[in-house]
Amino acid sequence: MILGKEKKEMTGLAIGVSSMKSGERALLHVGWELGYGKEGNFSFPNVPPSADILYEVELIGFDETKEGKARGDMTVEERIGAADRRKMDGNALFKEEKLEEAMQQYEMAIAYMGDDFMFQLFGKYRDMALAVKNPCHLNMAASLIKLKRYEEAIGQCSIVLTEDENNVKALFRRAKARAELGQTDAAREDFLKARKFAPQDKAIARELRLLAEHDKAVYQKQKEIYKGIFGPTPEPKPKRTNWFIIIWQWLLSLVYGLFRREKRKAE
Missing domain, CATH: 3.10.50.40 (Chitinase A; domain 3)
Structure with a gap:
């Protein structure tokens, strides 16, 4: 407006x-x-x-209008172009680490391509719109990760993955956010899927290695905790010699031997 x-x-x-x-x-x-x-x-x-x-x-953003006309009066090309300019402004702010300001520009770019607008697009126009819209969501996710707002970052990545389920950046950034929240199984699943489409990516390999090291550390910690709860496994005690039983068994064998000898004499 x-x-x-x-x-x-x-x-x-x-x-x-x-x-x-x-x-x-x-x-x-x-x-x-x-x-x-x-x-x-x-x-x-x-x-x-x-x-x-x-x-x-x-109010997502408020400044002097750059476009000269309301969003609803724009053609498809004008609307996508306006969104792309907002995205570029956001990228410049992101590079300067002005994350909140950058996210405002990304949100304004996304607002040009709301669900009602996207629903009307098909073919090359839909591809053009997604080429602007998806990077805005991904850059929003990158900003949110830096701000430690991991749940929101997961949401932004998931929006992209509904349109492009194999998007490597969306999988990678969602996995990063999930790993920070301790959702290691879900994070590993995203990293592995990302590696499938980018097998040479060193960042993905590094994150998978960090997850493996984390799992190993957790296992060792749990092992120490359980060891502290139940204590060390007791060593078997050496058996004490019971001389009474030994003598009793010797007497029984002696009596039995004498009995058998007398029996043989009688026969």
């Missing part, structure tokens, strides 16, 4: 948005006079006559 050029029914929304800060979320209550008026709206969105409106708004 371009403030000052918004549609009449967007007047109240524009007033509320103009007072917000970038990244802020707000619930805006707009009276019917600054919304869809007495007539309401019977197409999309469906608004009854004289109805107040509640807008739940997240």
Whole structure:
């Protein structure tokens, strides 16, 4: 939405948005006079006559417009081009380690290619859009990993993998985030799948080696813990000689021998 050029029914929304800060979320209550008026709206969105409106708004970014027209008035090529320029701005900020600012640019680029827009695309236009959209999600994931926001990073990678299940960068970065969260089995699965499509990648091999070393360290630690709980295995005690039993057995054998000898004499 371009403030000052918004549609009449967007007047109240524009007033509320103009007072917000970038990244802020707000619930805006707009009276019917600054919304869809007495007539309401019977197409999309469906608004009854004289109805107040509640807008739940997240301001992804807010600056002087670069494009000169609202997103809905752009052609497909213009929209993809605008998103690509936002992506490039984000990349420049990412290189400067301005991660939060970079993510705002990536989010704004992604906003140009929402689900409703992508649903209409096919063929070369869909490929063009994904060539901009997917790198934005991947760069968002890289930023989130640096900020230790691993769950969010996993979400960004998973979005890419729904479109391209064999995307090596998405698999690698999701695996990194999973490994940081201790999800070693899931991380290993992603790393192994990534290695299948990039067998010479040294970074993947290094991460798999680190996972193996981690598993070995965990095993040794558990072994020490269990050893401490149950104690060392007791060594077998040497058997003590029971002289009473030995003498008793000797007497029995002597009596039995005498008995057999007397029996043979009688025969």
